[in-house]
Every structure is written in C-alpha cells, then in structure tokens.
Amino acid sequence: MSETATRSAPASPGCAYAGIGRSGSSRWIRTSVTRGDPTDALRKAACQAGAVGQSLGVYRERLSVPVSWWIISAAAVVTLFAITAVPAGLLAGVIVGAIALLVLLALLIRYGGARVEVDAERLRAGRAVIERAHLGAAEALTGEAARNAFGRDCDPQAFLLLRSYARGAVRVAITDPDDPAPYWVLATRHPERLAAALSGHSVTRS
Template identity: 35%
Template structure:
C-alpha cells in the first residue's frame, strides 16, 4: 500500500526532441538511401526514447514505515526534520550548499524540492534532497507517517 506516490516524469517537450532527433537522423541518412534513412531514424528514436523514458520513470513512494526513493528504501525512523525548498533555495542546495555525501534525487526540470535531515547520518549521508513537484504534500505525508 502506498500512502504517497509521485512519478518524476520528463516534460512533454523532451518527447518532441526525440522526434526531432529522429527526423534529423533521417535527413542525415538520405544520401545513403531511403532504407538507411528510415533505419537511422528508427534506431535513433528508439535509443533516445529509451533514455528519456528511463530518466522519467523514477518514483518517490511513501509506504507504511518507509520512504522509497528511486529504488532505495529508507526507514521512516531515519528521517528527521523536513525543509520545503522553493526554486531559489533548491538551486542553492543542489549547487553551492550541496554536501558531497548527501543522497540526492535531482531532476533539473523540477524547480522545487524537499530537504530531509537524516538521523545518525543514515547510510553516511547527512540529508536527503528530493526534487518534487509537490513538496508540501510530501512533507505532510512524511510528518503523518512519523506519527
């Protein structure tokens, strides 16, 4: 059972770029014949679509007793205080204020984030930085899960 679930899917414009890349590869393949042009477009678009899909399928899940971030399961007991970051603060925390030991889930196309302190430096990380479109909802769900 999931208490909270968010998929960090890529913007629709990225899919348009995949199509444009395929069209560009088709144009590049025209001098070698129609079959080469179609093959180049199909292969290029398939590779690009796979990369875009994989990048956008990361999920943030809150289940009873744990936070699952990109496949990594963190017990709720290991989570400390949360800080909702607006666009400016999120930029600072992922650049100049970033800790090299922190656990980061960065998505450049999501401007807001949530920073969560980790108790006892869980996994050697002082905090968890999550790009999220709904930082207030995620913070509320985590507060509720902690009881």
Template identity: 40%
Template sequence: MRVMHIATAPAPAAAYRERLSPSLWTLLSAAVVAPMVALVFVPLNSVVALLAGVAVAVAFIGLLVATSPVVAVRDGELFVGRAHIPVGLLGDPVGLSGEDARAARGPELSGTAWHVLRGGIDPVVRVAVLDEGDPVSEWVFSTRTPERVVAAIRRAQAGAR
C-alpha cells in the same frame, strides 16, 4: 449450497508516488533524433527512412520516460530512484522552492548528502537522516509537489511511531 467468502486485505496503496519524467523541452529535444536517423536511411528508401526515424525517436523518448526515477512513500519507507530508507530514520522533511531550492541544490548541498536532482524540476525536498551509522547526512531530491511529499513522509512517520 454453501458459499465461502474469502477475506482479502486490500493491497496497500502508495501514500505518494511521482515519476520525475523529463521536461517537455527535453522530450522535444530528444525527438530531434528522428530526422537525424531518417537522413541516414534516405539513400536506401524514403519510406524506410521515415519509419526508422519515427521508430528510433519513439524508442528514445520511451526510454527517457521509463528510466526516470520515481519518488514514493509507501509501507513506512521513502523511495527515491532505486534507493529507499525507513521513514523512522528520517528527521522532519522540508519542501523548498525558488531561491531556497536553488541554494539547496547548489551552495548548501552537503558533500555527505544523497541526492537525486532533475533539471527542469525546480522544487526539492530536504530531509535529514538520523541514523548515526549512516554516512549520508541528508536526502535532497527533486519533486514537482514538495508539499505532498512532505505530508506523505510525515503521515508515514506518524504511523511508524
């Protein structure tokens, strides 16, 4: 009997991946939709009202989480939401938090910057775009772990060289 071994390359794992899901307070605020929907259906039937309220709240919260942007570094590219750019076209990334992050999100945010900023997530990463033909000067995006994003971008940049 002859045994064949098929070598398969492992799927490349994401060097970094994070979903910018809504904060707990946002999710709790969204859950307020349940009693509002239930009140609409109470005149029909209290059981139907309860089920409708819970179903709508679960669907609404699920939609909030499912449509949250994802930050990822994989296959030599940085992905933020639906946008992506090769890491070879990026400068040195900088992770910011506290007052520096507030300034980067506000007064220092360039009109030519591309950004994904989420309320409730304080830290940001700022990285210049080196491509002369790109009208975007830099990417500024929220992340809960700026050190890990910066390290992943730098590792990907080192691997691209």
C-alpha cells in the same frame, strides 16, 4: 425518539478525520448520524481505518519527463532520418532513425521512471529506500533554495535524486548514525505535499 448528533466529516457518510491524501486535500461536509443506525459501528471502523491511512502520510509521485522533451526527441529523430536519407538513401535513413528512436525512448523512459513514494514504513526515492524511523525534519524547497540544495549548498555526502525539470525539492534529515548521508534531497513537483507526508503535516518552506 432517537437523538441525532451532527459532526464534521469527509465525503463518505459518518466519517470524521483529517489529513492529506494523494490529492493533497480533504473535502469536508456536514452530515448527521443517527445513533440508533445499525451501520454506525461499521462506519466508525471505516473512519478509524481512513484516519490511520491519512496520518501515515501516503504519497506517490512519478518524476516523468515533460512533454517538451518528447517533442524535442521526436524532432531529433526526424532530423537524423533526413540528414542520413538524403545522401545515403531511404533505407539508411530509416535504419538510423529507428536506432535513434529506440535509444531516445529507452533513455526518456528510464530517466522519467524514477518514483518518490512514502508509506507507513519507508521512503523510496528511485532505487534508494530508507525506513521512516531514520528520518528527521523535512523541508520544502522552491525556486533558488531548491537549486542551491542541489548545487552550492549541497553536502558532498548527501543523497540526491535530481530531475532538472522538477522545480521543487524536499530536504529530509537522516537520523541514522550509521548512515553516511546527513540528508536526502529529492526533486519533486509538489514539495509541500511531499514534506507534509514525511513530517506528519509539519512543513518548513524555503
């Protein structure tokens, strides 16, 4: 008779690891694994790979502009079309409206295209990249603390990735002695999740 061992595992059979993934949480269930199962070794290998991926703190976020900005931009295009078409004619209104539309589209896509990404080796914020070996403590900031981090409390040499519509921020120390920036402040909609990915789930919140 084979023995049966019961252990905690995530939704995939036979796996057991802890961490925060892209969704920011792990689902846990109780599963039974029979030691005589020939696929147990494969499951253990998959679990180990999953555990490594979780512990590396993978995080990805695109700081896209909110829907309200698109609505305001559309209203601006219509307004420009109207105030041009009435005195100068329909063709002039269409030309001005089309130019305004293209300019606003380019600006919104560019401004909202900034990404914050954390993987096993580096942190990427917009176009800036730094190795994780040079990162110190990460602090999740919300509310007034986040606003002050970009304003009155900001070091002039700090690197900033600011997006006014992202209400949270993360401040991460830079330990590289050759880097003039003492820390980075990154806008984010999920400050706790980003700080956890950077600091191995040890998060300070302000």
